[in-house]
Amino acid sequence: MSLKSMTGYARARRSNDLGEVVVTARSVNHRGLDLHIHLPPELEPFEPALRAAARRHVRRGHLSLRVRFTPAHAAPGAALNRPLFEAYLKAFDEARTGYGIEGAPDLNAALRIPGMLVQAAEDEEAPEGLEALVVETAESALAALDEFRAREGAGLGQALRDLNAAIRRDVDSIADLRIPALDYYQSRLAHRLRELVQGMELDPQRIAQEAAILADKSDIAEEVSRLRVHVDELDRLLAAGGEAGKKLDFLMQEMSRETNTILSKTASSGEFGLRITSLALEIKANIERIREQALNLE
Incomplete structure (x- = not known):
């Protein structure tokens, strides 16, 4: 299945010996499915059939269908x-x-x-065959709307893949800096502990062990690993297509949480921490860009 944008526009026109039907379909972003069908009084009995047709094509978004009917001849009465x-x-x-x-x-x-x-x-009942003409015209408009939304979705999907690739590169760079940052933090802790216990009879090895234990709490290995899993999942969602919008929004929340933890854990890691911070902030910016784009996906 392909990704689909929630934004689109299409128009269809059909006619027969009963007259001419024109259907305009327009869709915009919405958290759920919000259908609005505008009909002239004589076509109002066809609304359930039109709603069913709309649901076959659109799963999410604000969809407006406008139907106009021009009879071939003035009806009796x-x-x-x-x-x-x-x-x-x-x-x-x-x-x-x-x-x-x-x-x-x-x-x-x-x-x-x-x-x-x-x-x-x-x-007075509508002429026989009019409902079929109206529904067929609506189906044509909705099919054209689907094509429009799929084209928009393809463009959005490529933009999201590019952003995710940038995140993957930054996560890999953070992974390369993890060990140097951890070593720096452990060395700094050991030095600080020696200063604090100066004059006391304490085993230097014990001091180094305590520094290592404290430094381990600033290790970002788990966060980096989970970010890599999320990046892979994002690629999988984009490849699978379909209704990806809500799933992407949830995934971005998880990625943002992991990135925030990395920022908090590496704040005291010196030059390496600064480089990690710069990369993590760029990841957060791209996460936000993905989230904004995902709002347009069905």
Whole structure:
């Protein structure tokens, strides 16, 4: 499965002897699935079928479907929406006088405005085959939306892989500095302990052992190991595709926690600690970049 962005736009148009249906699909980021379907009154009975179609294509995000239907012929019992028609004439007159445009209102264009023709009897059933036309058009729009989101997702996926590769290089560099930083910290502790017990009769070997025990608490081997596991898991998630957004967000929290621990453990490791700090801060910056990008993924 491919990664998909939650942001996309698509439009589909279909027609037959009943008329023309136009469906616009637009999606943006959202924590869950939030469907909004906008239908003219005569198509409202088709909303459950459209919701089912939307759920087949979109798992997460705010999705807006707008459906417009223009009948091929005025249905029996259809009536003119007089307030809307009068508003059309008024707007046309204002545009003509305000901008000096020559011309007259186009009745055919006016009658094609959504809502201009309304059913006189609201309980009249929709023509046979209209639901199929509406749902098929929606499926076409949703399929096109899927293609748009997949293209966006491919670009996001490559950006995330590049950021993860940078994190991997920085983790490897930190691993190379781990032993020198640990040796420096242990030597510094031993020196400090000797200063504190100066004049006391204590075994120098015991002092060195105590320094080693204390220094061991600043060892970042476990954090480096877990970061490497997380980096591998991130690559696996990106390769697997599908609904990766929430999983990536959780993984970034874990990676950020390990990086913070590295920063706290190596704060007193001298020059090596400073180099580790610089690398760890860059890792944190890339983690945040990944988290921001992951918000756009389904």
